[in-house]
Amino acid sequence: MxxxxxxxxxxxxxxxxxxxxxxxxxxxxxxxxxxxxxxxxxxxxxxxxxxxxxxxxxxxxxxxxxxxxxxxxxxxxxxxxxxxxxxxxxxxxxxxxxxxxxxxxxxxxxxxxxxDFEDASSYLDWTVGVHGIQITFPHPSFLASDRSEAPSPLSSSSSIPTRSNLKHSFSSTYLPQVAEEQGWNKIEAIDSAIQKAGWNGRITEDIRRSIRLRRYQSxxxxxxxxxxxxxxxxxxxxx
Structure with missing residues (x-):
């Protein structure tokens, strides 16, 4: 037995x-x-x-x-x-x-x-239920097209924000089973991963497009x- x-x-x-x-x-x-x-x-x-x-x-x-x-x-x-x-x-x-x-x-x-680690061609180049995602993206203030939209991470401080004291990049991952278990589509999973990485501002399409995504299986x-x-x-x- x-x-x-x-x-x-x-x-x-x-x-x-x-x-x-x-x-x-x-x-x-x-x-x-x-x-x-x-x-x-x-x-x-x-x-x-x-x-x-x-x-x-x-x-x-x-x-x-x-x-x-x-x-x-x-x-x-x-x-x-x-x-x-x-x-x-x-x-x-x-x-x-x-x-x-x-x-x-x-x-x-x-x-x-x-x-089966692979570099994805975009933040949508993966399959829910098959791939895990590992994302990295720069602070939105480093994106020329998003500078006016990104909230300052130091908005409640008396200090003047400078590029030198910003967190330059963010990263996070979700294992392959997570998106399926949570009932997320790709956008929902990506947005959750962005928040998990530590970004608390508004999530824009420019932020999503700045993502470097590696997909993998487990x-x-x-x-x-x-x-x-x-x-x-x-x-x-x-x-």
């Missing part, structure tokens, strides 16, 4: 790249850090991938709620990268308080291994606490 039930969001191709073992290893890193139990050593290949580790809280009858998500676009050896970002996303995501041991049995862990898998406990006990670990 298989230890792991089929994951409905994971294709056969995904499963060949991102596996339950990657999720279990990340879960084990968090569990043993919080409980001081002995960790189980990874058995999967120590390949290199850009990766993200996501923690969600499972709510009965509702969609899982984000609890932390941080990763790296530089290829990481999986043994080190998964253990490092399992803890960074659990403890250092500034949007959330640190995950505590009392929350463990409500968590699920999603691992995304990023692949191979992902998700496991919950019960699956992790079964795996850990099957591998001789104590709870």
């Amino acid at each position: 298989s230890l792991i039930p089929p994951n409905p969001t994971t294709s056969e191709e995904d499963f060949q790249v991102c596996t339950p073992e990657h999720c279990f290893y990340a879960f084990d890193t968090l569990f043993t850090t919080l409980t001081k139990k002995k960790a189980i050593q990874p058995k999967f290949a120590d390949e290199k991938f850009p990766l993200f580790v996501t923690w969600n809280v499972r709510c009965p009858g509702k969609q899982p709620r984000l609890r932390g998500c941080i990763g790296n676009f530089e290829a990481q050896p999986l043994h080190e990268g998964l253990s490092e970002y399992a803890l960074i996303s659990a403890f250092q995501d500034h949007r959330f308080r640190k995950i505590e041991s009392r929350e463990l049995d409500s968590l699920e862990c999603s691992i995304s291994l990023l692949t 191979k992902a898998y998700t496991v919950g606490w019960d699956e992790y406990v079964e795996w850990r006990e099957a591998n001789g670990g104590s709870m």
Whole structure:
């Protein structure tokens, strides 16, 4: 009997790249850090991938709620990268308080291994549900056509704004599943990514057109606490 039930969001191709073992290893890193139990050593290949580790809280009858998500676009050896970002996303995501041991049995862990990076021809050159987006764009005051429209980031200050004290560029990313889960079209996803990057002014078409966009895909898998406990006990670990 298989230890792991089929994951409905994971294709056969995904499963060949991102596996339950990657999720279990990340879960084990968090569990043993919080409980001081002995960790189980990874058995999967120590390949290199850009990766993200996501923690969600499972709510009965509702969609899982984000609890932390941080990763790296530089290829990481999986043994080190998964253990490092399992803890960074659990403890250092500034949007959330640190995950505590009392929350463990409500968590699920999603691992995304990023692949197929491509430079897009425009901010619309990607597909919802297929591509993640990584955007960068300059401060709107550096766009000649937008200087009169962009609100001053220092409008409430007595200091006179200068180009030297503006943030020169902004960047953010959304994993491939985010836009589809949120029900966004491309424009809505782009505008949300612009705000996520830290721009709080009016979003104009000139700002959108100034975006440099890299699209990418991910191979992902998700496991919950019960699956992790079964795996850990099957591998001789104590709870």
